[in-house]
Amino acid sequence: MILRSGLKSFAIAVLAAIGWMKLKLQRQPTLIILTYHRTLPKHHPDREYEQPGMVTAPEVLAKHVDAMSAIGAEPIHLNEWLNKRKEGLPLPRLSYAVTFDDGWRDNYQYAYPILLEKNVPATIFLVTKLVDTEKTFWPEQVLKLVTTQAIPHAAKEFEWLKPFLPHNQPSVPLSLEEADEVIGKLKSLDDQTILSHLNDLPPIYTDHGGKKSGRAILNTDEVNEMASDGLVKYGGHTRHHFRLNRLDDDLALQQEIAGCMEDLQVLNYGQIPVFCYPNGDITDRGQSLVKAHFQAACTTKLGWNTSKQDSYDLHRFNLHDGNSASRLRLLSTIGRSIL
Incomplete structure (x- = not known):
């Protein structure tokens, strides 16, 4: 058991070193997209009924921001990086964008204060028909x-x-x-x-x-407050979080994708034309509709993005307490993507 633990620690350290060196040696403008879902304190009751790979503690999120700063990565809005690239403007050598999937209320309660304190912009991908409801997934x-x-x-x-x-x-x-x-x-x-x-x-x-669990998803007031100073922006994650590869009906696809964009446009401010595929599932018809209504899309593919990356095939790092609780583990998760 001790030997196995030692080998695991050694592997994490090696992967972290690989990730750090690769980032330092990267000369082409590179964007790292950090993906989160729920942000919950260690002893929050919602953790009892949540998949472990969905949850990050607030202090872990703060560590990630500090780690990105330590390796010289500049925080940037996802759509700002995409717009600069499209317009041929200079891009930072290394930058990172913070994203949250689904639109959980705890993003407002526990992540937003950290973003404010550290002045780090973020994008939340909303499941638009769950906003202002008591529903969950x-x-x-x-x-x-x-x-x-x-x-x-x-x-x-x-x-x-x-x-x-x-x-x-x-x-x-x-x-x-x-x-x-x-x-x-x-x-x-x-x-x-x-x-x-x-x-x-x-x-x-x-x-x-x-026993009622309280509201789990953001409401309009919370959405507006986070967007009011421009720190948080909102992309689309469908209307109901239906996986596109499970929707055979073309009208249903239209409603989930085009309808999601219609819902975003109702927001007072903060909406951006960037889509995020639920569960990372992509179909040819779904992708065609996304391209018709959005200017970019995030996948669940692991990796970073150079300035040549397809706007509709953006890669990300899905982070949670299990794979990134320390700076070393975060860098090892990044390093693993290039092996």
């Missing part, structure tokens, strides 16, 4: 469902879910790690089907003892 609903109760063997309401559970019929609530695996398996279904099943469940399975 199906993975969070499933996580809470299967980690707080055993799924009844005889309950017909769960026939759709049982094939995805460990050992098919567990008799106890799942651990967070087991529930995370269930989420991965459920992605073989389309989003509307999963949501329909969840909406059909009787309240006895979903009220969780009468």
